[in-house]
Amino acid sequence: MSKIHKDDTGRTIIYGTHPVVETIKAGRRKVHEIFLVKGSDAEKRLGQAFESAHLKLRYMSGVELDSLTRDAKNQGIAARVGAFPYDDFETEVSKLKKTERFSILILDQVQDPNNLGNVLRSACCFGVDLVILSRDRAVSVTPSAEKASAGSAAHVKICRVTNLNRSIESLKDIGCWVYGADSVSGTSHFEADFSGKIVLVMGAEGAGLRRLVKENCDVMVKIPITGPVGSLNVSNATSIILAEIYRQSTSPKTKNGN
Numbered sequence: 001m002s003k004i005h006k007d008d009t010g011r012t013i014i015y016g017t018h019p020v021v022e023t024i025k026a027g028r029r030k031v032h033e034i035f036l037v038k039g040s041d042a043e044k045r046l047g048q049a050f051e052s053a054h055l056k057l058r059y060m061s062g063v064e065l066d067s068l069t070r071d072a073k074n075q076g077i078a079a080r081v082g083a084f085p086y087d088d089f090e091t092e093v094s095k096l097k098k099t100e101r102f103s104i105l106i107l108d109q110v111q112d113p114n115n116l117g118n119v120l121r122s123a124c125c126f127g128v129d130l131v132i133l134s135r136d137r138a139v140s141v142t143p144s145a146e147k148a149s150a151g152s153a154a155h156v157k158i159c160r161v162t163n164l165n166r167s168i169e170s171l172k173d174i175g176c177w178v179y180g181a182d183s184v185s186g187t188s189h190f191e192a193d194f195s196g197k198i199v200l201v202m203g204a205e206g207a208g209l210r211r212l213v214k215e216n217c218d219v220m221v222k223i224p225i226t227g228p229v230g231s232l233n234v235s236n237a238t239s240i241i242l243a244e245i246y247r248q249s250t251s252p253k254t255k256n257g258n
Contacts (some may be wrong), residue, residue: 014143015069015078017042022151023081024055029154030082031055037062040076071144084141089159089167092130097174102129102197103245104171108164108213109138109204110234116141117148118235119202124152126242127249132167135160138204164201168216171199178218180209181241183231186220194245202238 011032014020023029034050036043038059050057066072096102105128110116116139123131139145140160146153161167168178176197180186201217203209214220223232223240232240 011080012083012143013069013078014081014146015065015071015074016147016151017046017075017077018151019143019146019149019154020077020079020151021046022154023079023146024053026154028085031079032082033058033080035060035065035068035078035080037065037076042075042077046077069143071147073147084146084153084158086141087130087157087159089132089161089170092157092159093170093174096129096197100196101249103194103242103249104128104130104132104176104199105238105242106132106164106168106199106201107134107138107204108201108209109134109136109207110202111137111139112205113139113142113144114148115205115233115235117145117150117153119238120145120149120156120158121152122235122239122242124149124156126239126246128242129157131156131158132164133158133160134164135162164213165216168199168201168213171197172218178216180214180217180220181237182208182214182220182222183237184222186222188224189221189241189244190224192219192221192244194248198245200238200241200245202234202241205234 014023020034024031033056035058036047065074065076065078069078105123107119120131141153141158172178176199178199178201179192180201181203201209201213223237225232
């Protein structure tokens with residue numbers, strides 16, 4: 001599991017063009033300082049814009065930035081920012097219960113930061129209203145995950161909860177229909193009715209959904225696949241199902257309730 005990169009002040013170091021730019025654009029997080037490699041593409045394209053925005057800049061060598069970010073794939077840019085701004089579960093559910101249609105994504109102990117980042121990118125692209133992460137035995141939104149999300153994490157509402165089953169029950173209380181994904185059992189996701197208040201629960205890499213979480217789902221869905229490999233990566237599977245949820249939510253037939 002990836003460790004969060006922090007400097008000696010305890011502030012998080014994020015890196016990569018999209019995570020830094022999208023964090024600034026989202027405006028949900030204090031940006032204390034931006035680091036640029038002099039002469040890099042990032043410095044040439046963004047340095048003047050950052051200076052015009054009166055952001056604090058520090059120029060350094062590529063070796064120094066690699067040491068700071070602990071990742072050579074930093075694209076010549078990083079930033080010292082405040083902690084990731086997780087949203088409050090109760091507050092967000094209170095807002096959503098007033099609407100007729102929304103989609104929520106729950107991740108049950110996903111542990112790989114690259115998978116989390118790719119999932120958050122899909123959640124952003126397909127209009128997911130809230131992402132819920134398990135607090136224990138799961139990766140948080142680390143700089144690695146933010147890099148993998150191409151900055152999408154900055155625009156997604158994300159909660160962390162201790163008890164997923166209790167959270168699922170709370171969502172059922174406001175009229176949500178809960179769909180769990182499984183590589184073997186369940187109906188095709190193409191045949192599922194993703195109308196109304198939808199919750200999609202995706203399991204961890206390899207293990208899938210835990211037994212109690214699976215039992216708490218109303219319907220199990222699977223992606224019809226062929227070939228010798230029996231399942232998809234969790235980030236790929238999530239993207240496919242979210243695309244179908246989005247398609248149904250935007251189709252004229254679904255909107256007209258027919």
